[in-house]
Amino acid sequence: MLLAVDCIDVFYGNARVLSEVSLSARQGEVVFIVGRNGAGKTTMLKTIAGFLHPGCGAVTFAGEDISGWPPDKVARLGIRYVFQDKRVFTKLTVKENIELAAYAAGVKLGEALDRVAQIYPKVSRFLESPAGGLSGGQRQLLLIGRAMVGSPRLLLVDEPTEGLAAGSIEEVLKALELMRGEVTLVIVEQNLSVVSRLADRIYCMKEGHIPAELSEPADIQNQSYLETYL
Amino acid sequence: MSLAITGRPSLFDAVVGFLRKFDVFVIAALFLLLSLLISTDRTIEFMIFCIFVLAYDLLYGHMGRLSFGHMLYLGTGAYAFALTGELISGNPFLALLIAIAAGALLGLILGPIIVRTTGACFALINLAFNQLGFFLALVAFSPWTGGEDGMSAYFRKVWLIDFSKKTTVFCFALLSLLLVIYLLRRLTNSLFGLLLRGIKENETRVQFLGYNTFAVKMVAFIISTSLSAFAGALFILNYSYVTASFIDPLRSVEVIFASLIGGAGSVYGALVGGVGYKLISNYLPNYIQRWEMFLGVVLLLLVFKFRTGVWGYILARRQRLEAPAALESKPPEVSR
Numbered sequence: 001m002l003l004a005v006d007c008i009d010v011f012y013g014n015a016r017v018l019s020e021v022s023l024s025a026r027q028g029e030v031v032f033i034v035g036r037n038g039a040g041k042t043t044m045l046k047t048i049a050g051f052l053h054p055g056c057g058a059v060t061f062a063g064e065d066i067s068g069w070p071p072d073k074v075a076r077l078g079i080r081y082v083f084q085d086k087r088v089f090t091k092l093t094v095k096e097n098i099e100l101a102a103y104a105a106g107v108k109l110g111e112a113l114d115r116v117a118q119i120y121p122k123v124s125r126f127l128e129s130p131a132g133g134l135s136g137g138q139r140q141l142l143l144i145g146r147a148m149v150g151s152p153r154l155l156l157v158d159e160p161t162e163g164l165a166a167g168s169i170e171e172v173l174k175a176l177e178l179m180r181g182e183v184t185l186v187i188v189e190q191n192l193s194v195v196s197r198l199a200d201r202i203y204c205m206k207e208g209h210i211p212a213e214l215s216e217p218a219d220i221q222n223q224s225y226l227e228t229y230l
Numbered sequence: 231m232s233l234a235i236t237g238r239p240s241l242f243d244a245v246v247g248f249l250r251k252f253d254v255f256v257i258a259a260l261f262l263l264l265s266l267l268i269s270t271d272r273t274i275e276f277m278i279f280c281i282f283v284l285a286y287d288l289l290y291g292h293m294g295r296l297s298f299g300h301m302l303y304l305g306t307g308a309y310a311f312a313l314t315g316e317l318i319s320g321n322p323f324l325a326l327l328i329a330i331a332a333g334a335l336l337g338l339i340l341g342p343i344i345v346r347t348t349g350a351c352f353a354l355i356n357l358a359f360n361q362l363g364f365f366l367a368l369v370a371f372s373p374w375t376g377g378e379d380g381m382s383a384y385f386r387k388v389w390l391i392d393f394s395k396k397t398t399v400f401c402f403a404l405l406s407l408l409l410v411i412y413l414l415r416r417l418t419n420s421l422f423g424l425l426l427r428g429i430k431e432n433e434t435r436v437q438f439l440g441y442n443t444f445a446v447k448m449v450a451f452i453i454s455t456s457l458s459a460f461a462g463a464l465f466i467l468n469y470s471y472v473t474a475s476f477i478d479p480l481r482s483v484e485v486i487f488a489s490l491i492g493g494a495g496s497v498y499g500a501l502v503g504g505v506g507y508k509l510i511s512n513y514l515p516n517y518i519q520r521w522e523m524f525l526g527v528v529l530l531l532l533v534f535k536f537r538t539g540v541w542g543y544i545l546a547r548r549q550r551l552e553a554p555a556a557l558e559s560k561p562p563e564v565s566r
Contacts, residue, residue, distance in 0.1 A: 035439070035546075049438060051434070051438075070437070071434070071437040071438050072437045072438075072439075072440050072441055072442050075437070075438055075439060075440035076440045080438070081438045082437075083435070087432065087435060089427075089428050089431050089432070089435065090431065091427065091431055092424070092427060092431070093431075096424055096427075098425055099421070099424060100425070100428055100436070100439055100441075101439055103421050104439040104440040105440070106439055186381065
């Protein structure tokens, strides 16, 4: 098992947001977390990424307990986080955005640009443009491409298709499909057609718990069942 | 960028291109000209103040951290320089090195507390330490610092370099300014500068890329405190005395104003702001008794009309002129 979240509780102040939650992901697996707003999906990703620390329980990555590690140390282990809301560095150019990822991953800029171009083929046209000027879809592709620089082992993706038009969603899905098998994906998503298309396993979240885990293909395609969690 | 619009470089591009290539000479020539127009003494003061603004701007303009207490680091350099001359050695170069080291050491000690904070907290914690430093220099350490009376600082001639001559101080201050510009430009154009800009925009995102932002902020803070201390030492080299006014937190407003006037985050902005502020504060009192009121009006204008300062305004104007062409070449939507 590459990632194992074992019975964690996470608090915002005194409020318990995640309660005895467990989750796991195997090497190369595509795992989805679905649930309503406020169910604790993003909190789960932030906890794995080291931004939040579990009150109890453990987060284990490749056999190492990373609970309580700071985000930069978690990232250096090969875990990347693609933020919700397409948060690129808006005032830096596209090239500078990639440059930051390249240095962090210890790869040459040319190599990083090639990597991003695999995900986002049109990137070379906008290298000198401020990343803030890109459209939502372009930003998302840039973020996913940037996260893939340096061959990470686990990618945490928060609502990758949120607020995107149908065409852009297709572009993002193709990018995610391209990464299937190469990297383990843990994706938070509310768009069930996206979930059904990509998922190897689904965790349904509700009010800080995971009441259901689906791994059978028939269950994954059962959108009416999944809708009960949205 | 203008090439795309007109097919040939605009006048602005030509000027900026020339400045970028030969700016060291242009800056040196402008300060030489200034020394002829006003006085050598004042030009030296202007140049040293510009070094202070550049040091301050590394934190404010590049990293997005506004400090209300940067006089502490300037004052530390000033006192370290003067006290070295008094107690250790009359060699001005050794005293300068000790002053820079004192600034770095102070940054190293206070940094772990200060750089963890942001926004108002960062500004005020600097102010608090500045107030403490001011008290120490004025009262607690007055037997060594001379308290309100201050202390003299004279240095012996080293080889042929005699800092009692204003021409020597002018040349040394100019060389120091050019060196600081070169170093800061190298620094801010490197990955380190990119990281600072990233931290300014969103520190968390930089952390998630795998960077230890605390270390980056500490390095930037220590460089800023060291350069501020260097400026402080140069002031004393020029004036040959130090008083508590060199560490007075109320004077922190000077460097903030200079940064705002010129425009944060650029070398040219810092120079325009440094010289602009010094011209206002040196010459306006001759005509207006309550000249600080004018500064207040300038601040209001900056807040409401020119948020990016003089240099930022010039760059923004240029971008606006290019806007129609930029729209044509705007990145198209992936699919909409």
